[in-house]
Amino acid sequence: MTPFDDSPPMASTTHPADALVLTGVHVRRGDSAVLHGIDLAFPAGRITAIVGRSGVGKSTLIATLNGLIRPEAGTIAVPNVGRLDDPGPLREHRRRTATIFQDHALIDRLSALDNVLLGLADQRHPLSLLPWPEEFRRRAAQALDEVGLLHRANARTSTLSGGERQRVGVARALVRRPNLLLGDEPFASVDPTLVRQMSAEFRSLVARNGLTVVLVLHQLETARLLADRIVGLVEGRVGFVGPPDQFNAEAEARIFPSPVLAVPTE
Numbered sequence: 001m002t003p004f005d006d007s008p009p010m011a012s013t014t015h016p017a018d019a020l021v022l023t024g025v026h027v028r029r030g031d032s033a034v035l036h037g038i039d040l041a042f043p044a045g046r047i048t049a050i051v052g053r054s055g056v057g058k059s060t061l062i063a064t065l066n067g068l069i070r071p072e073a074g075t076i077a078v079p080n081v082g083r084l085d086d087p088g089p090l091r092e093h094r095r096r097t098a099t100i101f102q103d104h105a106l107i108d109r110l111s112a113l114d115n116v117l118l119g120l121a122d123q124r125h126p127l128s129l130l131p132w133p134e135e136f137r138r139r140a141a142q143a144l145d146e147v148g149l150l151h152r153a154n155a156r157t158s159t160l161s162g163g164e165r166q167r168v169g170v171a172r173a174l175v176r177r178p179n180l181l182l183g184d185e186p187f188a189s190v191d192p193t194l195v196r197q198m199s200a201e202f203r204s205l206v207a208r209n210g211l212t213v214v215l216v217l218h219q220l221e222t223a224r225l226l227a228d229r230i231v232g233l234v235e236g237r238v239g240f241v242g243p244p245d246q247f248n249a250e251a252e253a254r255i256f257p258s259p260v261l262a263v264p265t266e
């Protein structure tokens with residue numbers, strides 16, 4: 001198996017080229033069983049898009065990968081780190097993981113640079129009144145440079161365009177120097193034309209930084225553009241795993257079945 005093999009994941013085997021391996025993962029939220037026995041490996045250095053209809057468990061899967069939700073059964077293994085049901089590996093996994101958000105979760109009255117620095121907030125005392133350490137400021141400037149926004153570092157975030165705000169959100173994730181980048185609909189508030197323009201840039205940024213990326217994407221078109229691999233969920237189960245060019249009409253009908261319309265009776 002090469003690092004770029006897209007054959008179905010061997011969930012019981014941890015391959016060195018996998019960044020995360022889920023085996024028989026069941027997740028419950030409140031009274032509902034949401035994910036049912038997920039077997040899935042996420043290849044290192046690749047972009048995986050999670051797609052599926054509303055309510056199938058996409059956000060739940062991302063929160064589970066993040067370590068925010070603990071499965072009621074099954075395991076999540078991070079090669080060279082450990083299993084996420086152990087507190088030590090879980091802490092290390094969370095340190096290596098960054099998240100990008102749909103609304104970018106930026107503070108408008110702060111500068112772009114200060115918003116990026118917030119990505120490091122957990123690395124200093126929460127009540128610190130001291131200025132950010134020079135090393136952190138240098139890292140934040142580097143992250144802004146990485147997304148092509150260094151020239152806007154001191155601009156108030158409220159004056160930035162939608163695409164620029166999205167880049168600040170990505171820089172705030174990058175400043176943590178993560179191995180794993182997770183996103184729940186990170187491009188939802190960016191104009192589709194802009195997403196098309198940014199996708200090549202995003203892909204080369206991911207390759208430059210050696211990131212493993214998992215994104216929930218509502219737009220299939222965006223998933224095809226951005227991802228190396230698509231995971232389609234149906235009712236909390238994996239219904240498709242493969243490269244975008246294999247996500248054909250049959251797969252699309254399986255992952256996005258037409259709603260069954262009730263036939264009115266007299």
Ligand SMILES: Nc1ncnc2c1ncn2[C@@H]1O[C@H](COP(=O)(O)OP(=O)(O)OP(=O)(O)O)[C@@H](O)[C@H]1O
Binds near residue numbers: 030
């Ligand atoms: N905090 C919660 N407590 C109880 N049930 C929840 C909670 N969050 C989500 N659920 C339920 O879990 C199921 C899956 O939700 P989830 O948000 O993972 O789906 P999704 O595929 O991301 O949906 P969407 O595309 O609409 O965002 C849904 O039935 C939802 O109602």
